[in-house]
Amino acid sequence: MFRDVKKIVKNSIFVLISIIISCLVMINNISYAQTQNTQSSLRHLVSAEKVEAAGGQQYNQIIYQAKQKGILLDNRNDMYIRINKISQRLIKNIGNINPRAKNWIWEINVLNDSQTNAFCMPGGKIVVYSGIIDKLNLTDAEIAVVLSHEISHALQEHAREQMAKQQLTNVGASLISNILGLRDIGNIALKAGAGLLSLKFSRDDETDADLIGLDISARAGYDPRASIVLWKKMIKIAGDNKALQWVSTHPVGKNRIKILEQKLPELMPIFTKINPVLAHKKYISNNKDIPDVE
Numbered sequence: 413m414f415r416d417v418k419k420i421v422k423n424s425i426f427v428l429i430s431i432i433i434s435c436l437v438m439i440n441n442i443s444y445a446q447t448q449n450t451q452s453s454l455r456h457l458v459s460a461e462k463v464e465a466a467g468g469q470q471y472n473q474i475i476y477q478a479k480q481k482g483i484l485l486d487n488r489n490d491m492y493i494r495i496n497k498i499s500q501r502l503i504k505n506i507g508n509i510n511p512r513a514k515n516w517i518w519e520i521n522v523l524n525d526s527q528t529n530a531f532c533m534p535g536g537k538i539v540v541y542s543g544i545i546d547k548l549n550l551t552d553a554e555i556a557v558v559l560s561h562e563i564s565h566a567l568q569e570h571a572r573e574q575m576a577k578q579q580l581t582n583v584g585a586s587l588i589s590n591i592l593g594l595r596d597i598g599n600i601a602l603k604a605g606a607g608l609l610s611l612k613f614s615r616d617d618e619t620d621a622d623l624i625g626l627d628i629s630a631r632a633g634y635d636p637r638a639s640i641v642l643w644k645k646m647i648k649i650a651g652d653n654k655a656l657q658w659v660s661t662h663p664v665g666k667n668r669i670k671i672l673e674q675k676l677p678e679l680m681p682i683f684t685k686i687n688p689v690l691a692h693k694k695y696i697s698n699n700k701d702i703p704d705v706e
């Protein structure tokens with residue numbers, strides 16, 4: 413009997429905590445939706461320095477492990493030279509999206525690893541896994557789409573925003589657990605706020621990273637129409653294997669491609685200024701199942 417009562421009390425507490433956490437998340441979403449396409453003030457809960465330091469730490473760990481495994485490509489490797497050249501051109505064209513980025517020490521590394529993944533940590537640390545280039549047979553312009561998208565997440569501080577949201581829900585959970593004397597629940601919530609690489613961005617963040625990324629890429633002289641072919645390649649890969657990293661964190665619905673197609677008339681003039689010859693031809697797809705883009 414006593415055990416049953418204890419169970420009921422415990423279940424009710426969990427329901428209460430879930431409701432409060434949902435409310436906190438809803439409050440976040442309301443403030444975020446209103447400020448869509450801009451950075452929300454919520455991110456000030458976590459300092460930019462802290463997020464960039466955490467990014468640097470995780471990056472160092474990945475590079476250290478890659479060195480141990482012997483999969484870190486050296487700077488004479490062809491793939492490294494190619495990725496580095498594209499990244500440098502993009503970095504030169506980030507403008508003033510994030511004033512802090514002027515002081516970032518950008519680093520680019522390529523791992524000889526079959527994972528289909530690429531990221532740019534807050535603070536400008538870029539890592540590309542050879543698997544994403546090989547499996548998708550990416551052209552330079554398509555690599556620029558992936559990298560500028562990742563760079564845009566870093567510039568727009570999307571990780572900082574996600575960490576702030578997590579902090580808010582953690583505070584809510586630990587507050588309740590302290591009031592109720594259930595310290596372990598607070599700890600579970602804190603543990604759930606895992607590393608930067610496991611952060612999942614909102615759909616709005618993804619759209620922003622797509623569009624700002626393509627703006628950077630067009631200014632750097634890479635054809636924004638490459639994005640259409642890239643995401644169609646992603647659909648093909650996703651169909652075969654949903655466990656692939658960049659595919660699993662970047663769901664491709666028809667809507668994503670539709671938004672990009674709608675934005676091309678705004679993006680093409682930027683590219684035309686840099687490379688009028690290529691801009692007046694169609695973008696050639698290197699995959700026989702995916703059409704060229706007019």
Ligand SMILES: [Zn+2]
Pocket residue numbers: 561565613618621662
């Ligand atoms: Zn993304």
